[in-house]
Amino acid sequence: MHADVPPKTTAPRATGRPGDESPFALGLLLRRAHWHAATVMTEALRPLGIELRHFAVLIVLVDRGPTVQRDLATATGSDKAGIMRVVDDLERKGLAVRKAVPGDRRARAVDITPQGIELFDAAHVAAAPLAERLVAGLGPGEPEQLTDLLTRFAHPEGDEA
Structure with a gap:
């Protein structure tokens, strides 16, 4: 079997190193930045007994209120089985509850508990000093500039998600 491979070009090849000029460079940088940020934020959440995947669901619940599991999966980039495991964890920890959805016997909405x-609030307090460490290598005004650029990149005009 033979794959359809485009003809050879002179485009730079991806290296993943600083200065990479390949068409993959931006994606590779964003992926590396995500790993770095996720590592730092995981450190903030660890003492609270949750992981980023749990916190991602809590963010959606705080923002949207009770949310059906399929919408949680979409909002967090998870699959059906993965979101069920996360919600199970949150329920066991007393951080969320499943509730019946009026008019739909099969659907369950997930809601955040007072605990x-x-x-959620404690996580923000714990993350504050680590978030500062995350951008410590940037100069004056650069953390705000980075946030602005990433916001515009992640949420193009008209994109409310």
Whole structure:
């Protein structure tokens, strides 16, 4: 079997190193930045007994209120089985509850509990010094500039998600 491979070009090849000029460079940088940020934020959440995947669901619940599991999966980039495991974890920890959805016997909405709100707020307090460490290598005004650029990149005009 033979794959359809485009003809050879002179475009730079991806290296993943600083200065990479390949068409993959931006994606590779964003992926590396994500790993770095996720590592730092995981450190903030660890003492609270949750992981980033749990916190991602709590963010959605605080922002949207009770949310059906399929919408949680979409909002967090998870699959059905993965979101069920996360919600199970949150329920076991007393941070979220499943509730019946009026008019739909099969659907369950997930809602954050008062204990979940307390943990959500505590996570922000725990993350503050680590977030400062995350951008410590940037110059004056650069953390705000980075945030602005990433916001515009992640949420193009008209994109509310």
